[in-house]
Amino acid sequence: MTREQALAYAASEFDNGGLQAVLARRVAHPTESEVPAQAPAQHAYLNQELVPALREMGFSCDIHANPAGVDLPILVARRIEDPALPTVLLYGHGDVVRGNAERWAGGRDPWRLQIEGDRWYGRGTADNKGQHTINLMALAQVLRARQGRLGFNATWLIETGEEAGSPGLASFCEAQRDLLAADVFLASDGPRLNARRPTLFMGSRGAVNFELRLHARERAYHSGNWGGLLSNPAIVLSHAIASLVDARGRIQVEGLRPPPIPGPVLQALESLEVGGGEDDPAIDAGWGEPGLSGPQKVFGWNSLDVLTFGAGDPAKPVNAIPGQASAWCQLRFVVGTDWRNLGDHVRRHLREAGFGDVEVTVGMQAGATRLSPDNPWVVWAAESLRRSTGQSPALLPNLGGSLPNDIFADLLGLPTLWVPHSYPACAQHAPNEHLLGSVAREGLSIMAGLFWDLGEQGCALRAACANS
Numbered sequence: 001m002t003r004e005q006a007l008a009y010a011a012s013e014f015d016n017g018g019l020q021a022v023l024a025r026r027v028a029h030p031t032e033s034e035v036p037a038q039a040p041a042q043h044a045y046l047n048q049e050l051v052p053a054l055r056e057m058g059f060s061c062d063i064h065a066n067p068a069g070v071d072l073p074i075l076v077a078r079r080i081e082d083p084a085l086p087t088v089l090l091y092g093h094g095d096v097v098r099g100n101a102e103r104w105a106g107g108r109d110p111w112r113l114q115i116e117g118d119r120w121y122g123r124g125t126a127d128n129k130g131q132h133t134i135n136l137m138a139l140a141q142v143l144r145a146r147q148g149r150l151g152f153n154a155t156w157l158i159e160t161g162e163e164a165g166s167p168g169l170a171s172f173c174e175a176q177r178d179l180l181a182a183d184v185f186l187a188s189d190g191p192r193l194n195a196r197r198p199t200l201f202m203g204s205r206g207a208v209n210f211e212l213r214l215h216a217r218e219r220a221y222h223s224g225n226w227g228g229l230l231s232n233p234a235i236v237l238s239h240a241i242a243s244l245v246d247a248r249g250r251i252q253v254e255g256l257r258p259p260p261i262p263g264p265v266l267q268a269l270e271s272l273e274v275g276g277g278e279d280d281p282a283i284d285a286g287w288g289e290p291g292l293s294g295p296q297k298v299f300g301w302n303s304l305d306v307l308t309f310g311a312g313d314p315a316k317p318v319n320a321i322p323g324q325a326s327a328w329c330q331l332r333f334v335v336g337t338d339w340r341n342l343g344d345h346v347r348r349h350l351r352e353a354g355f356g357d358v359e360v361t362v363g364m365q366a367g368a369t370r371l372s373p374d375n376p377w378v379v380w381a382a383e384s385l386r387r388s389t390g391q392s393p394a395l396l397p398n399l400g401g402s403l404p405n406d407i408f409a410d411l412l413g414l415p416t417l418w419v420p421h422s423y424p425a426c427a428q429h430a431p432n433e434h435l436l437g438s439v440a441r442e443g444l445s446i447m448a449g450l451f452w453d454l455g456e457q458g459c460a461l462r463a464a465c466a467n468s
Contacts, residue, residue, distance in 0.1 A: 151455025
């Protein structure tokens with residue numbers, strides 16, 4: 001058999017309805033990880049959908065309890081052809097965000113796959129059931145083309161808590177280092193740069209959420225009797241936020257700004273363009289760090305945003321000066337940012353700016369990762385995508401969003417490759433989430449090509465990385 005035959009087998013899984021049938025079953029599992037009552041759906045998804053498919057490919061499967069004490073199980077499946085061969089760690093997540101069924105348009109149901117033209121609607125089609133289903137089916141077709149051999153070892157790690165912040169995943173990976181040992185990490189999540197261009201990204205921006213709160217007094221007071229005499233915490237907090245990020249989106253706190261963009265990253269971003277696709281918003285050209293291109297702002301720099309801002313009761317305004325105000329902010333950041341000291345940086349800045357009464361509380365946080373575009377694994381993967389699609393992929397040193405990639409890159413010490421099968425306007429996390437059939441079909445071929453090439457070139461790549 002040949003590489004071309006493996007790609008043809010993979011594409012046929014789309015053409016003959018195989019992908020549609022499997023994904024329809026998987027979408028029907030309401031695996032909402034933010035809803036504890038849906039824990040049985042998580043177990044059913046792993047046991048009824050993934051374990052049988054993996055065992056049919058010769059994987060041994062074990063479902064582990066989550067070490068965080070939540071009922072969000074973790075599946076590890078292993079297929080060892082020869083301990084001397086390279087090993088790839090593959091990843092996906094079976095959980096989804098809340099279905100929000102009442103907000104879907106046109107009679108669509110989040111738990112039913114519905115195809116309208118090129119769009120495959122259903123919760124999890126883009127994030128992440130559709131993406132890891134594509135990878136599983138492509139792997140099966142390479143096994144078929146190679147008559148039961150891959151030419152490498154494979155380990156699948158499927159969690160069911162990614163949408164809830166991946167509780168327990170870091171602890172699990174720390175405790176199971178030997179079980180998860182590999183030469184390279186390969187997964188699919190997040191969007192392509194755009195629907196038309198295959199994409200390879202090698203890390204993700206980190207994220208830290210933090211709350212700003214100003215408690216001026218215990219209760220509200222009539223604005224007619226006390227207006228002009230009592231400080232308004234909403235106004236004060238607005239100015240405090242304005243001292244952190246200016247009216248054009250430029251970060252004002254030196255400790256929250258990144259180091260200069262490295263040369264190889266700048267080179268990789270030169271040919272990229274953000275936006276311009278169907279349903280993409282119009283870009284505000286003057287927003288963000290001055291002097292940077294759109295791709296540099298999203299993939300090479302930091303952004304600071306206000307997620308919520310509250311004072312009084314917005315739904316029922318009354319003539320009163322509120323007693324307190326709060327805002328949740330978020331820093332998206334790249335490698336090299338001093339994010340672990342964010343709380344100290346923000347408190348010091350506010351104190352020096354005259355807002356020392358504003359309380360700062362750090363919430364959710366995830367680290368940033370980045371693999372250099374000139375890494376041998378990146379060069380190999382980019383060439384594989386080019387051979388399979390006939391076009392050079394967009395190379396993103398890191399995704400603009402966040403993933404638990406620091407667990408794989410930093411904790412497990414692996415080079416990380418992500419090949420997304422979604423696109424920016426997929427309505428991920430929103431009503432009417434969908435996968436594009438055209439991208440899914442191409443994704444099957446892309447992954448078949450990667451798995452085929454790994455069987456052909458994996459040993460040489462491992463040696464090249466050891467000597468670099």
